[in-house]
Amino acid sequence: MFFIFGVGPKTKVVEKSQFSCPVCRTRSSYELRQQRQYFSLFFIPLFPMSKQKNTTVKCLHCGTVMPSMVLHHAQPEAK
Ligand SMILES: [Zn+2]
Known part of the structure; x- marks a missing residue:
C-alpha cells in the first residue's frame, strides 16, 4: 500500500459584497477569497500548512484578482 500525498492551495470564498473596482472603475460585486x-x-485536504492566509479580492465585473487591501483604499464608507 502506498500513500499519495501532497501540498496544494485551497480557496474559500469568505465574503461577497460590493465595492468600487479600481480596475474597471465601476461599482460591482466582489468575492473575498482566502x-x-x-x-x-x-x-483530500487534511490540515493547513501555513497560518498565514492569502486573501484576495476578485471583481466579478472585470474578473481581476487583486490584494484584499484594495477594500481599505478609497472606499467612501460602505452602507
Ligand atoms: Zn473590475
Missing part, C-alpha cells in the same frame, strides 16, 4: 496551503492525503 487561500491557504493544505497538506492533503489522497487528494
Whole structure:
C-alpha cells in the first residue's frame, strides 16, 4: 500500500459584497477569497500548512484578482 500525498492551495470564498473596482472603475460585486496551503492525503485536504492566509479580492465585473487591501483604499464608507 502506498500513500499519495501532497501540498496544494485551497480557496474559500469568505465574503461577497460590493465595492468600487479600481480596475474597471465601476461599482460591482466582489468575492473575498482566502487561500491557504493544505497538506492533503489522497487528494483530500487534511490540515493547513501555513497560518498565514492569502486573501484576495476578485471583481466579478472585470474578473481581476487583486490584494484584499484594495477594500481599505478609497472606499467612501460602505452602507
Ligand atoms: Zn473590475
